[in-house]
Amino acid sequence: MKKIITILVLGGLAWAGFQYLQQNKGPEAKRARIVPNVVVATAAMQAVRDEVEALGTTLANESVNITAKVTEVVASVNFNDGDLVAKGELLVQLQDAEQRAKVTVAKVKVSDHQRELKRISTLVTNQTVAETERDRLQTAIDTAKAELEQAESALRDRRIVAPFAGRLGLRQISNGALLTPGTSITTLDDISSVKLDFSVPERFLTDLIPGKDVEASAVAYPGELFIGKVLSVDSRVNPATRAVTVRAEIPNPQAKLLPGMLMKVKLIKQSREALLVPESAIIPIQKKHFVYLVNGYNRVEQRQVTVGLRKRGWVELTDGIEMGEQIIIRGILKVRPGDEVKPEQEEHFGRHYDDNGETAA
Structure with missing residues (x-):
């Protein structure tokens, strides 16, 4: 009988001690029950590029260095540094009085020979004038036209224009300067x-x-x-x-x-489109790669994955993960498979996580 009473007393004391410990646990015991916070990212298809x-x-x-074709004095400069110009716009006018005079003389010769040819055409038809005279006048007309073209070309060379539309560079000449072939005027x-x-x-x-x-x-x-x-x-x-x-x-x-x-x-x-996750989610173990997932019960799962193309901060997963699954990208070191966690989609500004998942300002 005494033995039974002793056992009952000891059992009661043990239960009382257990209840006392449960009610008076220290800070470490309370901290052990805290569920850690982790940051997760949703696996999704994204554009990946090689x-x-x-x-x-x-x-x-198009680029060209504007120069003169002839030796002549600059009469006027019609542009400023950095101007936008259209094709054919006049940039520099050289002195051309002599060339304009030659053009006028050539035009007069052509007109004179054409009038004389017209006058004798009837006489040649009536055989009053020999055909050789008409041929001579025709040759003179052709020669005068060639001289006119030459004079007009020399006149055009005194006008320096933009060969295409664009922006001019810095001006390298001034009014009154003597230009020679190859002298740089500006760039276009x-x-x-x-x-x-x-x-x-x-x-x-x-x-x-x-x-x-x-x-x-x-x-x-x-x-x-x-x-x-x-x-x-x-x-x-x-x-x-x-x-x-x-x-x-x-x-x-x-x-x-x-x-x-x-x-x-x-x-x-x-x-192309590929399943990408942040590089911080990958856990390399020897030659294999793993990630931690958070399932529907907020429990951590470990999953082996196959890694594809890598780009800065991101990794392509070709196998092991489905779209929409929650992958832990922050807080991996403080959890293990099977642990209960509090998933968050992003880290809050000003919040820091300690090793036990508690937050501090």
Whole structure:
């Protein structure tokens, strides 16, 4: 009987001690029950591109150095630095008084010979004048016309005009200057669109097809992309660099891009849809790759995946994940498969997570 009473007393004391411990657990015991917060991302299809990066230099669509064809004094300069000009617009007028006089003389000769030919035509028909006289006058007319064309050409050479529409460079001459052939007057560039030349390693030759998309950026315009297409590919590979020059064309309606600019280029070899996840979600273990998922019961699951193309900050998953599944991208180190978690779609500004999932301001 005493033994039974002793057992009952000890059992009661043990139960009382258990209840006391349960009611008076310390901070560590309470912290162990906290469900950790994790940040998840939804697996979704996104555009993925296979691209080649390079550095390129811009060229004007058309470019010319304006010079004179003859030696003559400048009569007037009709442009300013940086002007936009139309095709055929007069840029420089050279002195041309002598040439205009020669044109007038040549026109008078042509008219005089034509009147004389008309006068004797009837006489030749009536056989009053020999046909050789008519032939002589016809030759004189042809010669006078040739002299007229020569004089008009010399007169045109005194007018220096824009060969195409574009933007002028800096003016290099002044009124009264004596120009000689080859003297630089200014430059003219058509930059309504620009050419972009860049080098690509020869191993990509099969992908270099005219019409491929390119994206380019310039230091002068941070954050802005200029879109163009491959125009042509050089017919030779540089034997020193083992690279081939590719030329792309980029529309430039606002004239932001100027010849000679250095640009970072991305040649888009292929574009397609793929299942992408942030790179921070991948857990590499030896040669295998895993991710942690959050299921419908807010429990962590480990899943082996197959990794495809990688791009900056993102990884393509070709197998192991379905669209719409929630993948843990932050807080991976504080959870294990089977743990209960509190998933959040994004990290809140100003909130930090400790090792046990608690938040602090």
